[in-house]
Amino acid sequence: MSVRPLALLDLPYIYGFREEAVGLDTARLLTRGSPLGAVGLMSYVNPSRHIYSAIANGEDASVLGGIIHTRDETFAKLYYLAPISQLDHPLLPDLIEHLAAQAGAWGAFHVLAEVNETSDAFVSLRKSGFSVYAWQRMWDVSEVAATGLGSRAERSDTEVEAWVRVKSVHLPSIQSLYHQIVPPLLHPVEPSPRTPLGWMCNADAKCYVNVSHGMYGIVLTPLIHPEATSVSEKVSALIAHLPDRRSRPVYICVRSYQAWLEPVLADLGARAGERQAVMVKHLAHLVKEAAVARATQPAGVSIQPSRVSKAESQEQINL
Numbered sequence: 001m002s003v004r005p006l007a008l009l010d011l012p013y014i015y016g017f018r019e020e021a022v023g024l025d026t027a028r029l030l031t032r033g034s035p036l037g038a039v040g041l042m043s044y045v046n047p048s049r050h051i052y053s054a055i056a057n058g059e060d061a062s063v064l065g066g067i068i069h070t071r072d073e074t075f076a077k078l079y080y081l082a083p084i085s086q087l088d089h090p091l092l093p094d095l096i097e098h099l100a101a102q103a104g105a106w107g108a109f110h111v112l113a114e115v116n117e118t119s120d121a122f123v124s125l126r127k128s129g130f131s132v133y134a135w136q137r138m139w140d141v142s143e144v145a146a147t148g149l150g151s152r153a154e155r156s157d158t159e160v161e162a163w164v165r166v167k168s169v170h171l172p173s174i175q176s177l178y179h180q181i182v183p184p185l186l187h188p189v190e191p192s193p194r195t196p197l198g199w200m201c202n203a204d205a206k207c208y209v210n211v212s213h214g215m216y217g218i219v220l221t222p223l224i225h226p227e228a229t230s231v232s233e234k235v236s237a238l239i240a241h242l243p244d245r246r247s248r249p250v251y252i253c254v255r256s257y258q259a260w261l262e263p264v265l266a267d268l269g270a271r272a273g274e275r276q277a278v279m280v281k282h283l284a285h286l287v288k289e290a291a292v293a294r295a296t297q298p299a300g301v302s303i304q305p306s307r308v309s310k311a312e313s314q315e316q317i318n319l
Helices: 008-015 026-032 038-043 092-105 120-127 144-148 168-181 231-240 261-267 310-318
Strands: 003-005 051-057 062-069 075-082 110-116 131-140 163-165 199-201 207-213 218-224 250-255 271-282
Touching: 003 092, 026 131, 026 207, 026 218, 026 250, 051 092, 062 092, 075 092, 075 120, 092 110, 092 120, 110 120, 120 271, 131 261, 144 231, 163 231, 168 199, 168 218, 207 231, 218 231, 231 261, 250 261, 261 271
Parallel strands: 075 110, 218 250
Antiparallel strands: 003 051, 051 062, 062 075, 110 271, 131 250, 131 271, 163 199, 199 207, 207 218
16 A cells, blocks of 8 residues: 655646546635646645645555645545545545544544535545535525625615624624534534634624635625524625625535525525535544643642541441
8 A cells, every 4th residue: 555645746647637536625616626726736735734635556546635724723624535436446545544644633633524425425435434414505696696686776775784794893693603503513523613704794693604715706604593584685685795706606505404594595596506415534632651640739838637536537437
């Protein structure tokens, strides 16, 4: 078996697989394009970034994959596996384990992957220790802004001004909304928002949307409380007023714990993507060179002996 990191000499070889890679980080795929494109490849040889790729060389064919991690996050994400024709490669589990070890070296506790349920990669990930903890669907809402609210002059000022950029002062409200929506069992895998990014509804604290931008598209990840009102109008207003959108497509990621949003998006004319399994592999961390911690007494503090007499002790025993 030979699993090794990506090297500069490998770039011309793996560039030929740019159309055969299975993307496992859907938001990044929709916003930045193929992970094996000309721009994406250079990221893997940049040592200052937490992006890593490795190749498993077999006797007849090779398989490769990549993993990505955001600093200070508790999880990493499998970015891609390639080529698609080798997802049953006998060395694929070893390759995935190698990538997971790199995530552990970065300090991640979990590795996540998003894959279409009908893909051969789903079976390969299950065999490699991944389990499903949710499902999701990417909805293309690019045309909603044009049809959902009519012309700009016809839009309600209240709907337009309902969304404001998230600031640090909004984080407690957003984190409270997160705890009301995301099931507790998923909290270790999907931590609550810790940075002021995205948009929230100014009318109440029941609507929040995180935004991911890239050259090829924009992905919105919402947290919307079921008690929120006029959801379709608010979603349309947000899409219509995304700054610097240009002609990029816009997608909304709907997770299984917010499935009630899907009929709302369907009524707006959004187009549903394939259902995807959101999978997790938990990493075990070995504690090496364990030692007994010796208790120390603070300076200037004395320990007083017990004043219980022998007679009192005997009396307690008799009782």
